[in-house]
Amino acid sequence: MDPLIKIENLSVAYDKVPVLENVNLEIHENDFLGVIGPNGGGKTTLLKAILGLKKPESGKIHFSKEMSGRKKPIGYLPQVRHIDRKFPITVFDVVLSGGIMQNRQNAKSIAKDKAEALLEEMGVIGIRNKAIGELSGGQMQRVFLCRALLSDPKLLILDEPDTFVDNRFEGELYEKLEKLNEELAILLVSHDVGTITSCVKSIACVNKYLHYHPSNVISQEQLANYNCPIQIISHGEIPHTVLKHHHQ
């Protein structure tokens, strides 16, 4: 089986300052990849390169046949902190924007039905006519997840969907994602290592370079070989994984 996406020797820079160097990564069908790393380590830049929003300095990103074409079947949930909360747009319009380039017949009514079904499933159908600025963090993430799913993507990319949300929503979100993962591949960026390691199948540590761990458990030996400067703090009985430093 060809990978959906194959990244080869990818380097990305902002104003000639390298942010990602020599990154190699494959994303296969039904993968659930957690991308972790420090702030400024290049997690979002990696997403932007995959989404075609940032041109790489060198290296290639190959898309499999089903992923090719102008409208790639990728669902994208951006960081909500970049959203203008005062923008005059309703929840329903936000969700509908996920299907804008679908050119099938009756695309509009199909998209509307689908958008309603998604809002229903996420339990936010009641706020469909509200302005985006009136929502709580959790509601907002649900709405943006609906938008990302409207185009029936093969790959779902989420950039820190756990910001501005409470713990209860976080739990629900990961349950939803695990269920969605039966149908599609997921790439989840988070700075919260503790929570994502419980649901992802594999982990990529991004800090200018990318280290791939094919399981969600990182053994002591692996830790000894790498240098990934991530720390989490946890109190009490919470099961957690501490990832030690990668040595480049």
Added chain:
Amino acid sequence: MSAILELFSYDFFQKAFLAAVFASISCGIIGAYIVSRRIVFISGGITHASFGGIGLAFFLGFNPLLGAVLFAVLSALGIQFFTKVAEIREDSSIAIWWSLGMALGIIFVFLTPGYTPNLMSYLFGNILTVTTSELWWMFMLNTVIVLFFAVFLRKILYIAFDEEFARTAGLPVALFNYLIMVLIALTVVLNIRVVGIILILSLLTIPQATANLFTNDFKRLLVYSSLFAFVGTIAGLFISYFLNIPSGAAIIFTLVVIFGLLRLVKSFV
């Protein structure tokens, strides 16, 4: 009441009324976009830069609106160029073009021999002196804007709300941004005669702020803004006529009063 009806029998007033209708629709729609996207300051820069074109037209003796269009589009592109290519901070590049246009305008007007009687009406507007050919231009601009927004409403909305997401969805974001920038420049220039360079930002922002009190739906905001702009412009026109004060200032004053009253009412309801 009969005094008002009598006014409509005058040719100059019929023209002023039509100008008010056209200005309300174009400024209502374009202004709603500008406000939603938070590019009011860019629009201010373009507006004031167009004064350079008016001065140049006085100096060389061609149609001032043509000069204004030229400078408006040039400054819109110039702001983009300064920001993206020359890497000057956006607010600074806006201010540079804003003041450069005004300065050029003053230099050209100063160099023009003789008295320039219309200058004040470009700076502060005079809806009562709008000509038939200007009305035709305004009519055409309105047609283009209404058609463009009717056909591409969803695409315009999605790009304005989340440009990055629109790009991942494959929308031609840059093309839309340039087209709308041109429409903004044309709207500003063709409405200069109504409220003038210095006051036009008001028609692009105050009715929108009023409309925003009642809706958070983009489509409704376009319509309500046009309606509030129309009410304010017409009321201002009457006030200007009966109190014998300049029309541009009267219109803006009315727009602000309407906004203030409705804002107050809203906080008590």
